[in-house]
Amino acid sequence: MTLGSVTSREVWPVAYPRGEVRPADFRLVDVPVPEPGTGEVLVRNTWTSVDAALRLRLRETAPPGYFPAFPLGRPLDGVMTVGEVVASHADGFAAGDTVWHAAGWRDYAVVAAGQPALGGVGTLRRLDVRAAPAQAYLGALGANGLTAYAGLLHVAGLRDGDVVWVSAAAGAVGSLVAQIAKLRGHRVIGSAGSAAKVRYLLDEVGVDAAFDYRAGPLPDLLAEAAPDGVDVYFDNVGGDHLRAAIGALRPHGRVAICGMISEYAAERSAPGPDNLMLAVTKSLTIRGFRASAMAHLIPEMTREVGAWIRAGRLRYRETVVDGLERAPAALAGLLRGDNTGKTLVRITR
Amino acid sequence: MTLGSVTSREVWPVAYPRGEVRPADFRLVDVPVPEPGTGEVLVRNTWTSVDAALRLRLRETAPPGYFPAFPLGRPLDGVMTVGEVVASHADGFAAGDTVWHAAGWRDYAVVAAGQPALGGVGTLRRLDVRAAPAQAYLGALGANGLTAYAGLLHVAGLRDGDVVWVSAAAGAVGSLVAQIAKLRGHRVIGSAGSAAKVRYLLDEVGVDAAFDYRAGPLPDLLAEAAPDGVDVYFDNVGGDHLRAAIGALRPHGRVAICGMISEYAAERSAPGPDNLMLAVTKSLTIRGFRASAMAHLIPEMTREVGAWIRAGRLRYRETVVDGLERAPAALAGLLRGDNTGKTLVRITR
Structure with missing residues (x-):
């Protein structure tokens, strides 16, 4: 040829x-x-x-x-x-x-x-x-699925009863995180950047509460959606989102940071959250990770996520x-x- | 009476x-x-x-x-x-x-x-x-011992071969952390705020390298003491120390934050580290903790630390x-x- x-x-x-x-x-x-x-x-x-x-x-x-x-x-x-x-x-x-x-x-x-x-x-x-x-x-069956699956279950160490907040929840990774947490029986709060995405989160992704982060002060929006706080925050955004999460996390809460889209284009790094002292007083764990460090979970992810997709229980x-x-x-x-x-x-x- | x-x-x-x-x-x-x-x-x-x-x-x-x-x-x-x-x-x-x-x-x-x-x-x-x-x-046999022991071994999850940096290493907690890490066979870098404390660290605490954080730009001082980076940072300080640690940590590095003395007196919170994106790219874990959440380790700590003290292997x-x-x-x-x-x-x- x-x-x-x-x-x-x-x-x-x-x-x-x-x-x-x-x-x-x-x-x-x-x-x-x-x-x-x-x-x-x-x-x-x-x-x-x-x-x-x-x-x-x-x-x-x-x-x-x-x-x-x-x-x-x-x-x-x-x-x-x-x-x-x-x-x-x-x-x-x-x-x-x-x-x-x-x-x-x-x-x-x-x-x-x-x-x-x-x-x-x-x-x-x-x-x-x-x-x-x-x-x-x-x-869903590639790097995004791996990031969502490994980040939520292994990096954040999802535990029974955890309330989960996912930012950029209408995105490629966030929408999978939110659905996996729901499939595991958790209360899930999703945030995104438009009213249309919020409707998508509520109607299709199936989160329990959702908000447009542009609609008001982030800590207030989060407090309204999760009045008793959250246990896990899946971070796709960084910046003010991470700060709000640290404020809202309950004792022994966990953050899995898979990305900081708010930082990617910045010429200079933005200051980090000014409330890290709360990580001490509330015994918080903040973990960054890359899917590439989680490649050993690909077979497990492919099996579980693949089964959910085929059963129509997880959509993308x-x-x-x-x-x-x-x-x-x-x-x-x-x-x-x-x-x-x-x-x-x-x-x- | x-x-x-x-x-x-x-x-x-x-x-x-x-x-x-x-x-x-x-x-x-x-x-x-x-x-x-x-x-x-x-x-x-x-x-x-x-x-x-x-x-x-x-x-x-x-x-x-x-x-x-x-x-x-x-x-x-x-x-x-x-x-x-x-x-x-x-x-x-x-x-x-x-x-x-x-x-x-x-x-x-x-x-x-x-x-x-x-x-x-x-x-x-x-x-x-x-x-x-x-x-x-x-x-050493009280809250400081518990903080050092639990923070280093359980929160930071000290692993064979880890290079450890301890800030405020001449202090009540830091001097114990440094010695416990040495007793476990690790390379330990200690930092403190005066030349006299640095001598104490080298001569009595027995760290492998020490520096006065006031003697120059912190990242440079740390790079000189730990040219290949560190795996564990035990944080007593916060602020610029935490930022330098995030810069120096190797992939899968861990931070145990037991306090942020740089923050305690502040009327307003200082901005957090501006390099948290490195937590993602290097798969870092940052954990805050309070000794009061570790009370279940008191018997184990008392036994181990007590034995080191009686044997003259740990001094305070x-x-x-x-x-x-x-x-x-x-x-x-x-x-x-x-x-x-x-x-x-x-x-x-």
Whole structure:
């Protein structure tokens, strides 16, 4: 098979954004479709992921401990993607296979089999598309599902009777956290950034209480939704949200921080919560985590979350953007809070 | 027995300090020696404790979750003290017993047997003064020992190979934390607020590296003492110390916060660390705790720490102030950092 006459489009960062991500920070580049070598496959990508945390790598220097910054003038290596194998020179893969890999934001990728990508979260692997559509492995059955599942159950150590607050609860991770906590029988409070999202939380996600954090002082909104306080806070936001949680947590409360979207675009770090003394007086535990440090839980998560999805007990929404060229705008929109559920780019040409 | 002709001196707070604690915030009051009722003992106090955390209760409102504020114009109920029973109307106690209780900063106290005090940490109890001098039960074998032992081993979850940083390491708690970590075979870095304290840390406490935090930018001093980073930070200080720790912690590092002396006198809370995003990228755990929530570990701590003390493997220093009337000045001095080891008031008259 030859694809010599076909070109592959790739989205390259060409400047690190200052503040908001702008489409001009990227360029859509035509390159020849690469040829797979021994042990490699050529994949035609069909769906590619858009994640808030990409913003952390679109900087001169990524935070210590995190994945390195994306180099400028090259495709993004480390963005989760699914596609179909076009040609395989690797054992165990054949043309037509649907696969997961991390060479996203491009039409075609050559991927080496058996090489770890993304700090351990993933290696090129074949997907079971009878169990779920391919793009679910970028969301509820992928890193988002792992983040929600591991963060709530293992990092926050959910215990019987805990009252749970989830911020960014209409997002890709938060909406799963809220549903898993409900499936486990907890009272769940969700917050989000618009009245429409609040309706989604109440009507579809099924939380017990929800509020729009823009509707008033956050501590008051939280106190109204959880008058007796909370035991677990699942943090996607940081900043004033984390501060409000520390104020509202009951003794022995726990925070799992999976991200701080309020911080990602900041040129300088914002001050942290000024009420950390309450962590002492209330014996609180605050834990940050990355899904990539939780890869050992992937089989358990896939089994449990997969069963809930198949039984119709856990649902997820997707915000789908059509066209690779719109990936940068999709990221900018996600960081502005335009999305509900998982943001995906469907690659069509 | 009658003590009708004797008076008891008591130190009462009469104003909540603004900023630094001043002797004028207290008054030394003469009151009749109280008479014990049924189930009570009369104790002549001999040593009374001076703790930085008392400052948290010398405010209109104590932090949520903490012990309540001390009322003005009354003796301080909830300050650890030892003394000798003068008269007993309680089963199990007799005149001449050396006891621990929480009615401190006064000459004489009537204490009910079997009543919990200090949120569960203590009830009136007889002390084994053959095992250690009475005042040790206010320090290394008391709340300080419990805080150090529980904080390091249980809250921070000390693991083989961990490099440990202890702040305020010349203080009552920090000097125990540093020694327990050394006894467990760890590399230990201690910091304190003067060159004399640094010498004490190196020569007597036996840490591997020590620095005076006033000698330069804290992150630089820490990096010099721990070039490869640390795994556990035992926080007695908060503020810039906590920030530096978050910067220096290695992946899966842990912080046990037992106090934030930098915060106690503040009229307004200081901003928290601006680098909490690193808790996410490095999978850090930050836990606050109070010794009073760890009372179940008292027997284990007493056994282990007591054995180390008797074997001469764990030593402690005392900063002794003679005279009840000097207790307020002793507290002010402690909050300024004048002390080394445990600050005690010896009650003489």
